[in-house]
Amino acid sequence: MPIEYYIFLSLALFSIGIVGVLTRRNAIVVFMCIELMLNAVNLLLVAFSKMYYAMAVVNNSATTFGTDGQLFVFFIMVVAAAEVSVGLAIIVMMYRNTHSVDINFLNRLKN
């Protein structure tokens, strides 16, 4: 499959994520949109990794060129998992305090 397809899909996912973050007020939805953006990036990394590997292996069958992109994906997944746990904990605490998950409620940073 041509690389463009992956790029388009990734762009679409990332844009959906951004729009979601910007427009939704529900903290959980915002959170999910952030995950969506992370995964769009992951998808891009894997796609390019595969592409470069496929290009390099033609000349040298023993090459590992391009595979480090996939390593990054695993890192991102781990970090995202940790972040999810922290983020969800924050949302839970927020709900306990305010009985709401509306992020616009959290405007105390003002002034």
Added chain:
Amino acid sequence: MSETFVKILLGFIVLWPFAGFVLNGLGWHGNSKKAIARYACYMVLSSFVASVVIFFAIKSHGAYTVTYFNFLDTGSLKISFSFQADQLSSLFLLIITGVGFLIHVYSAAYMHEEEPKHYARYFAYLNLFIFFMLLLVLGANYVIMFFGWEGVGLCSYLLIGYWFKNNEYNYAARKAFIMNRIGDLGFLLGIFWLISKLATVDYATVFAQAQSLSNFDVTMITLLFFVGAMGKSAQIPLYTWLPDAMAGPTPVSALIHAATMVTAGIYMIARSNVLYSMSEVTMNIVAIVGLVTALFAATIALKQNDIKKVLAYSTVSQLGYMFLGLGVGAYTGAVFHVMTHAFFKALLFLAAGSVIHAMHHEQDIRKMGGLKKYLPITHITFLLGCLAIAGIPPFSGFFSKDEILAAAYAKNPLYWGLGVAGAAMTAFYMFRLYATTFLGSFRGTHDQEHHLKESPSAMTIPLIILALLSVLGGFLGIPEVFAHDSHLLKTFLSPVIATGAGEHLEHGTEYMLMGISVAIAALAVIFAISKYKKTPELGEPAGFGKILSNKWYIDELYDTVIVKPLNVLAGFLKNIIEKSGIDGLVNGVGRLVNYSSRQLRLLQSGQTGSYILFMVLAMIVIIFLWIDDHFIYKFISGLF
């Protein structure tokens, strides 16, 4: 006399008055007035004695130039702090210290009513003045002369404003200072011009290299120097400060504004006679300015009623004669007139001071009259001074004025005619002053009449000495027609002053000129005495006399043409440019920051969503800035 000895002696001549200034000026306020006056007088007397020694040394040996230290050393320009004691400067040394000493002695009595601390201040200023004046005439280059030049201006300012509690006096002091500053700027520019062309300011080098200057340069340099002389020596158009300078104590008027400082301009031109002789244009301008000033000031003096104002305008007028002499090439005549004028004008001022002293600070001659019998010594000395200034032979003014007029005739008979007219006016107003003050009957109050008595000997002795000098001083320069080679001053000054043209008239012509001028002066004297002896002018003058008594409205003219427009301009700058322009700009910057911060702080809404939106927008912008547009173009065009 050895060079080293002269060097030390010259140093002391200058430093003694300065020491007097330090002693009296910086503390020692506990001194009695007697001690204060004694310090000041002895310092000047020491300088006078040393000056006499120097005078005889120069007479037998010739000029000395001594260098003390390198004052300025920058690349090609080297200015040394050195003194040049030659015939011209030694003559001025004698005048300054001699007349200066007499005036110091006189001041000690004249100022006796002052409090000790003001008395000390007065003598400190007076000594400082002598110091600067000596620096002016002794300097061996134009820069040292300029130091003295500025210094005497400062002392003049300080002494005019000596009674600083009177605001009008302060105003007069300021006027003198500003007028002098205008002239000084010209002098300074002249020095700069000289430096840029010759890279030296030493008299000897400048005069030796003068021939290498172009005609234009010489004319400009001499004209700029003359602007300086106009300010310092009160010539048209910068003369108005001198009559106002009479606000100072009378001895100050005698010393600074008659005998010494105002003749600095004549000294400077006589000193630079090599340069001046090279420029015909400048010489003509000097002569015309001098002549016009002489006539103009004389007309004003005709109608003044303040005893000191008459003398002040007479000084302006006599200075005009000196410039006329310089302008027609009679440098020796001008210097001669400086000398005789120093004697008789100092005498007249001091005698006027004696009158004012006796009259308890009354200066209006309309309230005097008949003082002859109350103040006999003052009367006689004043009369001698008047005869000298009127040019009656054999008094000193006759010889010096005649020499100038003879040279003027040789140059242009018109100059002579106008000069004689001025001399007639001089004789007339001086004897108007004399007759109104000393003849007739007393017109003051009974209280004043009761207290009228001759001044103390500390005042009358200087008067008598100056009167003797005024009578005899002229014999130093007996004209060629009377006796061959008897002009001692000309012989003495010949090494520094090249004998100019126009001094070789036919004997018959010279006798005729002399006869005419003496006859006219004598007629003016007799006319003035007979006119004012019995019926002095008491009322306010009308018609043309009113214009004269208001000094041709020159002060008012300057006020309208220069001072008021400057004030308007200053007001415009203050109210419009400063308030609206500069203040507006400064305050505007402040207001802009204030306003923009007020607007920017609205961005901090506390809404997480908006923060994120800004973050995303900023990222997009950064991405578009970072990635080069060529890449984006290719990427996008590749997509379709």
